[in-house]
Amino acid sequence: MNLDTTFEYHGSGKDTNRPQLKARLRHLRQGDRSHVHSIDRLARSLKDLQKLVEELTGQGISVQFHKENLLFSGDSNPMHKLMFQMMGAFAEFEHSMIRERQREGIAAPRKQGKQIGAKPKLTEEQLAEIRERLDSGEEKKALALEYGVSRQTLYNALN
Incomplete structure (x- = not known):
């Protein structure tokens, strides 16, 4: 597939305050198609995900998610919308579970009095x-x- 411009971001999709996402949104014009590897790469929050896709399709920009094989434009069909919302909810749930396991992983050693993070450089x-x-x-x-x-x-x- 020939792409006009590529925007890569290797961090988390936990929020919409990402330089490459902002650059992508500035670059897109009516009639363009935005290609996204997967739903969870665009946003981890269902609210953010829906807002981004609605804004883009409202501007006449279609959004294609390759992993999920979903295409959204102004006239998206109801089944695609349902799949989109379910996949977005799963991405948000997965992110929440990761954060919870991370908190648990930090709390257990702390409870045992173990040092978390770098050791103090000064006594x-x-x-x-x-x-x-x-x-x-x-x-x-x-x-x-x-x-x-x-x-x-x-x-x-x-x-």
Whole structure:
């Protein structure tokens, strides 16, 4: 298939605030056909998905989802609309399940007192010493350099 322009985005479709999606929407004109690999790549929220497709078809742009073999234009048939809504609901459900499993996966080790994420770069003793030295007038930049951390790491640790 010959495509005029390709917009690729390898991140999540969890929201519509994505640079490549915005560029795609600006590029499309009446009479164009927007090709999308699958429904869940356009949006993970059924509400966002419906809004995007309705806006595009309302502008005279057809939307073709290749994985699901669905084509939407201003005169989409009811069966396609039903399939579209079901597939969109499944994509939203799948995204919710992923987020829930992620939260559970983080909560279990925390409950056992295990460290989540990167280990602190400065110990409590070092932070106490740094605070004393800051109180005596030393600069954060010099202390960060001395302790081998970035200024941002030092600022974050002090907060």
